[in-house]
Amino acid sequence: MPTESDTDYDPSLGNKFIFVTGGVMSGLGKGITAASTGRLLKNAGFDVTAVKIDPYLNVDAGTMNPYQHGEVYVLKDGGEVDLDLGNYERFLDIDMTSDHNVTTGKTYQHVIESERAGDYLGKTVQIIPHITDDIKRRIREAADGTDVCIVEVGGTVGDIEGMPYLESLRQFAHEEDEDDVLFVHVTMVPYSKNGEQKTKPTQHSVKEVRSIGLQPDVIVGRCEDRLDPETKEKIALFCDIPTEAVFSNPDVDDVYHVPLMVESEGLDQFVLERFGLDDRALSAEERTNEWREIVTTEKDGEVDVALVGKYDLEDAYMSIHESLKHAGFEVGVDVNVEWVFADDLADGHDGQLEGVDGIVVPGGFGMRGTEGKIEAVRYARENDVPFLGLCLGFQMAVVEYARNVLGLEGAHSAEMDEETCHPVIDILPEQYEVENMGGTMRLGEHTTVIEPETLAYELYDDTSCTERHRHRYEVNPEYFEQFEDEPLTFSGTAGNRMEILELEGHPYFLGTQFHPEYTSRPGQPSPPFLGLVEAVVERATADTGEDESTTETETETEVSH
Numbered sequence: 001m002p003t004e005s006d007t008d009y010d011p012s013l014g015n016k017f018i019f020v021t022g023g024v025m026s027g028l029g030k031g032i033t034a035a036s037t038g039r040l041l042k043n044a045g046f047d048v049t050a051v052k053i054d055p056y057l058n059v060d061a062g063t064m065n066p067y068q069h070g071e072v073y074v075l076k077d078g079g080e081v082d083l084d085l086g087n088y089e090r091f092l093d094i095d096m097t098s099d100h101n102v103t104t105g106k107t108y109q110h111v112i113e114s115e116r117a118g119d120y121l122g123k124t125v126q127i128i129p130h131i132t133d134d135i136k137r138r139i140r141e142a143a144d145g146t147d148v149c150i151v152e153v154g155g156t157v158g159d160i161e162g163m164p165y166l167e168s169l170r171q172f173a174h175e176e177d178e179d180d181v182l183f184v185h186v187t188m189v190p191y192s193k194n195g196e197q198k199t200k201p202t203q204h205s206v207k208e209v210r211s212i213g214l215q216p217d218v219i220v221g222r223c224e225d226r227l228d229p230e231t232k233e234k235i236a237l238f239c240d241i242p243t244e245a246v247f248s249n250p251d252v253d254d255v256y257h258v259p260l261m262v263e264s265e266g267l268d269q270f271v272l273e274r275f276g277l278d279d280r281a282l283s284a285e286e287r288t289n290e291w292r293e294i295v296t297t298e299k300d301g302e303v304d305v306a307l308v309g310k311y312d313l314e315d316a317y318m319s320i321h322e323s324l325k326h327a328g329f330e331v332g333v334d335v336n337v338e339w340v341f342a343d344d345l346a347d348g349h350d351g352q353l354e355g356v357d358g359i360v361v362p363g364g365f366g367m368r369g370t371e372g373k374i375e376a377v378r379y380a381r382e383n384d385v386p387f388l389g390l391c392l393g394f395q396m397a398v399v400e401y402a403r404n405v406l407g408l409e410g411a412h413s414a415e416m417d418e419e420t421c422h423p424v425i426d427i428l429p430e431q432y433e434v435e436n437m438g439g440t441m442r443l444g445e446h447t448t449v450i451e452p453e454t455l456a457y458e459l460y461d462d463t464s465c466t467e468r469h470r471h472r473y474e475v476n477p478e479y480f481e482q483f484e485d486e487p488l489t490f491s492g493t494a495g496n497r498m499e500i501l502e503l504e505g506h507p508y509f510l511g512t513q514f515h516p517e518y519t520s521r522p523g524q525p526s527p528p529f530l531g532l533v534e535a536v537v538e539r540a541t542a543d544t545g546e547d548e549s550t551t552e553t554e555t556e557t558e559v560s561h
Helices: 030-043 084-092 104-116 127-143 160-175 200-211 229-239 255-265 267-275 290-296 314-331 370-382 392-404 455-460 477-483 527-543 552-559
Strands: 016-022 048-054 101-103 148-153 181-188 218-223 246-250 302-309 334-341 358-361 387-390 423-427 442-450 464-471 473-475 488-494 497-503 509-512
Touching: 016 030, 016 160, 030 048, 030 084, 030 148, 030 181, 030 218, 030 255, 030 267, 048 084, 048 127, 084 314, 101 104, 101 127, 104 127, 127 148, 127 160, 148 160, 160 181, 181 200, 181 267, 200 218, 200 229, 218 229, 218 267, 229 246, 246 255, 255 267, 255 290, 302 314, 302 370, 302 527, 314 334, 314 527, 358 370, 358 392, 358 527, 370 387, 370 392, 387 392, 387 527, 392 423, 392 473, 392 477, 392 497, 392 509, 423 477, 442 455, 442 497, 455 464, 455 488, 455 497, 455 509, 455 527, 473 477, 473 497, 477 488, 509 527
Parallel strands: 016 148, 016 181, 048 101, 048 148, 181 218, 218 246, 302 334, 302 358, 358 387, 387 509
Antiparallel strands: 423 473, 442 464, 442 488, 488 497, 497 509
């Protein structure tokens, strides 16, 4: 589990701070709004980082059910965090650490441990100043060495869990120069039945913020469409900010278009001028257009990839969904993700996998859905459908092969069946004595050695790769001999641990014990995902029966489904 950083800090750390709060309701997209603003500031030549504040009492997100907060995102140092940090890494193209995620559990745990150690010299430990000081310290340390730090406060203003954080931000603004702090409030602007944009929810939300002692400098209205000029003027009047400080963030087809929307609204330029950074920013001609080019390039067709999981929630597999999209950007196709519930496949695929161009079996924990995932692996293997198995998906590929090819009847993972006669997947040796669930798995970045002249070597173009892990179980070393001289081989290892598997003679059959989805970025797609989508396009094109005389226009049409 990542360790706490030193409690001493330099008060001058960091340059500019943008604090982002949300009102009216949660899930408005303030994280995407913040990440998009950060992307544009980075395009302007500044070093940008981010901090996500999660007011829940959990120390981290590692023990949370995905239905609560979506996927658990894993950082390079092994931090298990909220999925919003994944968005920040993808948008800002940076690697973050556990220090960039502040939770109530983490903060209170550290303060209480300090009190037990006698660090407060007999003082009464209180929310103010001890908790608030610790929150401010964490923000400043995370901002060290950057030009701009964006701090997103999770939840909604008015939630009791968030009060210590908002008080900390009030104190923070008091301690910093006025030109170094900017408060952005993201709020919902709904429509009435007659189609009028209503500002009353925003007014009440800002009133709540001001009652805490914070005055928004910028208000971003989330609405189906752009805010009408009169709507902006009304918000400005009743919320006591200039009209030019009210911005629209309407719904878009793809979250990667939000930076383009924010830019068209002028939010980034407003921030630069407010911070006095506009004279240091790159000129419009010098700024990179790579992001725009990546996300707006015309696609040549579309393909369908089945994601076989046990949660009927897209956020539970957000990084996988985004990684497929990144690969699609690179190949030039739209990747349609078909959500297939693993439980429905337990008694056979029942036609749900027929017609898909590729199959992804993601990670997960627990027995539910595993038989369906095994069935999906079998279908992909027997029907030459391009396949990618991730973590548990990798392990279920081993189980499926052991059962149906090696003839090891009843083979399974010891996690699912402690009494299995063939535990081809077993617990990691260092996990035998582990009692606590939180932060105790094999987590974070680890290096995998890749065999030359393999599919894995072709994908990574190297004899090693460094990817992020999150697991307690591995391929049981006692069964290594059973897989020798088999078409299914382990092409990536970490000592005695099997990390990558592939199937000889198959169009594309790859499994990874690690999670390559966590390091995928727009413009830098994850190699296993890029390989999958390339194989999918090749298979879909071949299925159309094209010949060399087929024109490019015809190809574009025929690959589409």
